[in-house]
């Protein structure tokens with residue numbers, strides 16, 4: 280069984296974000312890393328292929344400037360190879376354009392039985408890419424999975440809901456988005472890190488994939504500073520701090 | 535302007551997030567219709583009518599995922615019905631629906647919307663980025679219908695424009711292979727007290743509560759005592775102490791209670807974006823420099839394992 284994992288390489292979220300003068304996320308300020316949300320998909324894919332006994336984990340990523348550092352992280356975890364789409368024409372791509380690229384990259388990767396992605400990325404977090412990719416491929420999308428099982432050509436997930444979870448099933452191939460924390464992503468071993476350096480990364484452009492770039496149908500019209508909330512009273516607890524909280528709640532008629 | 539709302543329900547009532555969007559649509563003016571995927575459309579339509587929805591396009595879920603079937607149904611109707619703008623809640627099913635529809639219709643999406651403005655034919659969606667420090671407005675420049683996803687709690691839900699919504703049953707929908715995903719079972723977890731997004735008081739715990747076993751006695755107990763709901767930072771959700779449904783913040787829920795009480799939460803921007811809109815904020819944290827104090831109306835620099843039990847006793851003593 281072959282599992283393709285969509286992995287986003289993002290500016291390190293520990294470094295405060297910035298917008299460029301044309302209102303795009305500045306992507307050259309911080310070192311790119313594997314989006315932590317995607318480390319769960321990679322781990323899940325490795326476990327599923329392991330269980331199936333054959334097949335490989337293939338990565339697909341769209342990132343500027345031929346960025347591979349995040350891909351190497353995932354390859355070091357155990358993925359076999361990657362398709363990287365990098366193209367200046369994709370700067371400022373919307374989620375749908377990104378999805379068109381990823382859907383074509385999945386086809387280029389070849390022979391996928393299952394595509395995994397995170398429920399939302401850490402930088403753009405539109406949360407629409409997995410289901411958009413599925414629709415473009417013409418496959419079922421099983422989103423917000425907190426458990427994934429494969430058997431008899433079918434995928435069954437526990438889908439997070441407002442009230443609990445639903446058990447959802449579909450035949451393969453399918454796209455599944457996984458929530459954070461579902462599995463414990465492994466730390467790459469030294470051997471894994473060394474091996475990752477020579478694993479194949481097939482780098483292509485949007486036109487190689489036959490995806491048109493250009494106007495996205497959306498335009499940023501204003502960027503403003505959000506109003507800040509003022510800090511109120513702050514006291515050191517000397518053993519009676521709770522009394523101040525009680526008085527505050529009484530004033531609000533909460534108690 | 536003809537605005538459609540992708541309606542969701544709970545116990546045959548429209549969800550609050552749905553009614554928030556309908557209320558906003560009413561303010562923007564024009565015709566408001568809803569698309570609802572479910573077998574209880576008549577009951578849901580009654581609730582929607584009280585908020586000014588004139589017509590409900592009812593879709594049979596066919597055992598599939600509401601968002602997937604809904605997207606296919608809408609795709610089949612847009613040519614004839616010509617909605618200008620379709621609003622989805624940024625929820626599980628709302629996200630499925632807007633995503634699959636956008637790919638079907640080849641239309642861009644504006645997501646995580648927190649404000650919405652209409653000027654003639656132009657529609658602008660506002661969102662907050664970088665943990666709510668910057669507000670970004672974007673407008674649609676392509677072809678209609680425009681597709682926008684709105685974060686719950688962005689608008690107030692107020693009844694008005696009451697009417698009887700007519701229900702138009704949409705015929706069988708062909709969702710292609712997307713329709714192969716079937717819901718086999720539903721598991722509903724018991725919840726005590728009000729819902730997190732609707733509670734007047736929210737008490738949230740962070741890593742500073744120390745350990746998983748402290749969540750019940752500190753966070754749940756105080757929340758129960760104040761007839762509120764308990765929430766959490768992502769740190770303790772990721773640690774597996776509490777389920778994801780309790781997470782407040784950028785990747786969790788937005789809450790705007792009368793009082794928000796943060797226990798042992800540092801106040802990362804991604805947490806604060808989900809609670810900064812609360813009427814009153816109380817923070818208890820042992821680090822006087824914790825960023826949470828910059829938004830707190832009342833800050834107690836202290837140890838939650840000491841202050842909270844005292845607080846609980848004092849409130850109980852008041853009866």
Ligand SMILES: Cc1cc2nc3c(=O)[nH]c(=O)nc-3n(C[C@H](O)[C@H](O)[C@H](O)COP(=O)(O)OP(=O)(O)OC[C@H]3O[C@@H](n4cnc5c(N)ncnc54)[C@H](O)[C@@H]3O)c2cc1C
Nearest residue numbers: 285286341373374396397399400403404405406407408645
């Ligand atoms: C603050 C901000 C707000 C934005 N708002 C919008 C908006 O409202 N509408 C819009 O159309 N675009 C928006 N964008 C642009 C959007 O983020 C990009 O188009 C991005 O390439 C894809 O969307 P996402 O990261 O939001 O995807 P999500 O749907 O949040 O991502 C889900 C998962 O899909 C996979 N994935 C996503 N992108 C890639 C990738 N490049 N390579 C590999 N896997 C990937 C990952 O597994 C990811 O975790 C925004 C960008 C920023 C920075």
Ligand SMILES: Cc1cc2nc3c(=O)[nH]c(=O)nc-3n(C[C@H](O)[C@H](O)[C@H](O)COP(=O)(O)OP(=O)(O)OC[C@H]3O[C@@H](n4cnc5c(N)ncnc54)[C@H](O)[C@@H]3O)c2cc1C
Nearest residue numbers: 740741742767768769783784785786798800802805820838
């Ligand atoms: C893309 C992205 C999305 C995110 N989304 C979210 C989100 O939706 N929600 C969210 O919450 N976070 C989110 N985060 C994580 C966020 O950045 C923080 O890591 C998280 O909020 C920290 O949780 P915390 O405050 O519980 O823990 P910490 O930051 O570790 O803070 C613990 C606090 O407890 C205090 N403390 C310790 N002991 C005590 C004691 N005995 N008494 C009193 N105080 C004590 C400490 O002083 C400290 O301030 C996101 C991060 C990223 C990158």
